[in-house]
Amino acid sequence: MEIIYLATSAGINLGLAILFFTLYSVFRKQHANAGVYFTRHLLRERQRMKLTGEEKETFSLENLVPSATWVKRALDPSEEDILKSSGVDAVVFLRVFIFCMRFFMICTIVAFGALAPLNYTDTYLADNPDEKKEHAYGTLEKLTILNISYGSMRLWVHFAVLYIISFSAYALLYIEFKHISKLRLEYLDTVLPQPDQFTVLVQSIPQPENEELSYSDNVDDFFRRFHPIEYLSHHMVYKSGHVTSLLNELEKLKLKIFELKQKPPTERKPRRAGLLGLYGPLVDPVELHMQKLEDVHHQIRQCQMEFRQKKKEIPNAFVTVRSRWGATVTAQTQQSTNPMHWVTQWAPEPRDIDWPNMEIPYDQLFYRRIVSTVLALALTAIYYPIVAAIQLLDNLDNVKKYLPNVIVANVLEIPAISSLVQGYLPALLLALLLYMVPSIFFFLSRIEGHPSVSHQERKASSKMFSLLAGNIFLASVLSGSLLTISETFTEDPKGIPRRLAEAIPTRASFFITYIMTTGWAGMPLEILQSGVLVLNFVKRNTVEKNKPLLDQVLSLPYYRTLPLVLFFVLLGLVYSIVSPLILPFLLIYFTLGYIVYRNQVLNVYEPAYETGGQYWPEIHSRTIGCIVFMQIVFIGMFSLKGLKSASIACIPLPFLTWLFHEHCRQRFLPIFKNFNLESTMKKDSIDDESGRKDEILNSIRDAYMHPALCHVDLNVDQNSKTQRLLPESSAFVEPDIPV
Template identity: 40%
Template sequence: MIFLICQRNLWNLSVFQMSMMVQTGYGFTFVLPMFSLELSAISFIVEYNYISLKRIAYFYSSKRQPHQFTILVRGIPAPTGSSFSQTVENFFTEYHPSTYLSHTVVRRTSKIQSLINDAEKLYRKLGNLKARNSQQRFMRDGFLGLFGQKVDIVDHYEKKLEDIEDNVRLERSSLAAEEVPAAFVSFKSRFGTAIALHIQQGIDPTEWVTERAPEPKDVYWPFFSASFMKRGIFKIAVVVAYIALTILFLIPVVVVQGLTHLDQLETWLPFLKGLLSLTFVSDLVTGYLPSLILQLFLSVVPPIMILFSSMQGYISHSQIQKSACTKLLWFTVWNIFFANVLSGSALYLVNVFLEPKKIPSVLAEAVPAQASFFIAYVVTSGWTSLSSELFRLFPLLCSFMKRLFVGKDNDDDFEVPQMPYHSEIPRVLFFEILGVTYFFLAPLILPFLLVYYCLGYIIYRNQFLNVYASKFETGGKFWPIVHNSTIFSLVLMHIIAIGIFGLKKLPLASSLSIPLPVLTLIFNEYCRKRFRPIFKAYPTECLIKKDREDQNDPTMTEFLEKLATAYQDPALMPVQNSRSADGRSSPLLCAVEV
């Protein structure tokens, strides 16, 4: 959907730009921002409405899911003489007697999960040893396998698995007092769930805090063990680390800026003056090399953003990816666009935005000068990423190295990949920002972007249908990020246009362009009021219709019975790692499921 919208917008801008090239000077170009605003506004009203209807259609066509009947309750008051589980049951039985069904209290299971992870690693080692039929079944049990007596590797690992099982049983037996003041509370209907979710439960707003529960397989369990104070500290630490990373990333940006300006590079490295005088070398250094270096540095940022988001206390993988997507998008806009356009120190970049009156003129001078760099960036980052996505070279090389050195030739270790939304969506949206910003400054960028979006639609359609497996379903919740980035790109384009008209001493065009960002923001407010609520919660009309359908469904009783155990921690699931009790000697590891 994102690729289709960007294709339509870029195609409209390309055709309109070609028709305007017959005009001379900048006197007529004040129409361009207005026309692009009209196209984008009409397009996004239609698309926003279309996505909203698709979200409703998805809800009506979806099967009953546990997260539709469940909420997460945090800040449960400390019980006096009873457990958190009993406190939750008493509260919801009293205040939601007709809709309350069951609950599952969250427990601290980090130690158990660590033991289970160790067991899984040992199981894989045993599987690899038996699959290869290795003759080297003996090793020394001392330091690094160099000292101590010789032991059979398979028996040694199986004994370790048995010890881990004993430790898991011991930890589970002492788990009763490890309750966390949080619980998944399930209800008999979607409407009853919505009432409990959106109404304040207690007099104190810091107690009985409710939020929507994710899908059971989407729950991110590790952070439930963190206390309220720990989550607050981590959020502050993430903000500080994000700012520090943004500032530190200016170092490779400064290096790239030096490569795009030969005079600066010759000043830094005078011994390269003769080599840089060659046309081929200068074109390579100023055109392809800077964006390639920038792309290599940028490839390490998405995993860092995932790490930052996972430390913020989100309870689901989808929320972590959505937060990482937003972080990476604005990180890219600041460090790739503004830091390259406004060449200078970090202090200079900050000072530019502290003086709003100078922003249009500064951007009007700096943005057109970097047109060739961003055209090369579209080719190196966009086209190259599409080709690597199609062939999946990096996962292929990783799989080959594992089979070559580790000897993992067991198909059971294969895991179907998931679409990396947090890294792909920001890239697609950043190219849209470049297209909207440069379509009237450097129209040569539009064909490159159009090729990127056309190829991207074909390639990613294939990847979604034949390669990736969805680990969670958000129902279109990533769409507001697309809308907000488009609004930002329009406002940025208007500001640059105002600055250019001011530099060209065209007061009429500049005056007529000033209302455009205001109108764009008003349009954004209309979309936020008209369409955004459907992406936060489903309306009562939809919930009651689905509940009425379930009343005549004979399988509803069975579903409600299974709902009581849907949100059980995977660490509390039965796991069999060592020799089974019925005499079979092969090591077993039951799959951990929710």
């Protein structure tokens, strides 16, 4: 690729980034947008009444002047502040960016500082014009390892940098794993008593031998026999499709009544009480909706009375025990001689439960996961030709083959158009094409039947990373059809490193433009919250005039962001030595991401659940996979470049990486998979000594009652929709909310 194409992409994305950051710095100061950019604070501090629009906003020129004060406010809070306000998961999410910044700073100094001049000053491409013509190499390829002469001693510098990068990754990953493990242990030791600490999810409950007994009777009998001291109570899962729809209708009616009550009686247009408002006496819409509310409530009460019938039960239950120690033993042991019966695991947090998935029988889960995997592979296969077609735009010679000569001569020959098509358009189209894929994978992960939203997000994240690494990177690098690629891997497995070494350098420029398009412009677009901003504007000026948007409580998009971050880690590792020019672009992306997401975590995103940092082991494992892939590539790269001794000397690296990974798994992974008896006994002893044990047990006894059985609150004095994700107390850093 020529420099002009890269400069075009850099100019467009840098311009968009500056524009979006400028708009954000102005929009965040506006009174009308406080519900978009300070949602957490407004909801938690109950400032809703101050921002109903009853007061007119005072115009100020200062509010129209862009400023960067928000950056300082985002960076000021310590990790402890974020831990208190947003939890361990949010801290782990930000630690991923910290790891990436530290690691790629080292890579940039070592690889870019040393290898870029070394590559550029060699003469391989100049001495071999036929090869350059054949592959259409441009100016930027002189900065890559392609420009190193065959058998050159300069390759030993690349070899040394490979070892430096590998051992730097080991050191930083170990530091992060150790730090996050410490955070998790501290969280488990210091967190207030929570229902999930005392509760076990029991699945595949067998049919009672006595047909007159229910699943609930069977659970009670089993745990009284085998856990007589620890067993406290249980809650069954029920088929609740109809009552769930009634509860949703009830919430909508409560919200509608709440909104109507905010209006003066003179502004509430009377409606007829008959069907669809076509006949009957005129009544106040509040009274009309209150009548509907009472009717729906009566239907819900009738359904709840029927739930106790045997036919409504699902063979899944939440069992609450009297101590954390008892929950640990119950959740982490096999309960029956048949391992497919009485299957136990730790219960998710009550707010993390996907109740519709709880109704899925345990014996269906295996088949559902097969179906989900097949559909995910099918989606990857469907996307492959589309992605391949988009990446044809990266080379104008390929594009010209499929277009009429008139367009080629009159359009693509214009320098500005050719720069735009080759330098920016492919990355933009690819980013747009992938926008909906994370949501599709989340849906596929949900149909697998996982009981918690957090588990579903982790599975969706895994699927998305596989698509990015396998489809966008590996398949596009190797080119050809899927059949050709599979033949390469099956017929000549020993030639895989060499094939990768030949193909990877040719795609460096495309991935640089993709990083700029997705990262440089994507991060400012994330902080701008354009979709929510437009929705807020529409609602304030139409159906909810003069009222800020506070009903849209968002949580961190783990399954969207983490796969892309890890994909960029893969690109950085592979290309750090092949094409070190990519490193400064990555470093800018991770720095922007850290600043932007600190701001979002503090002001916008409300935690929907807390897993105690269980994302990190998966992040660690995928990073290890990326490191191994990089090392395998360079076994082939040095062989391809005629330095077989360096290629042989690289062979121990993948084994060293595997040994390091195994050490981390043995040292740290059990902390994330199991709860230890030592800590649980200590906390139980503290509860006993304080005399709060009975109070705690009474408070958690009904935490896992099925939502369809819970008491229905008809209070419409406040919008309950905005209260669902908000815990009672958390530490916050005071923002500069415009009032």
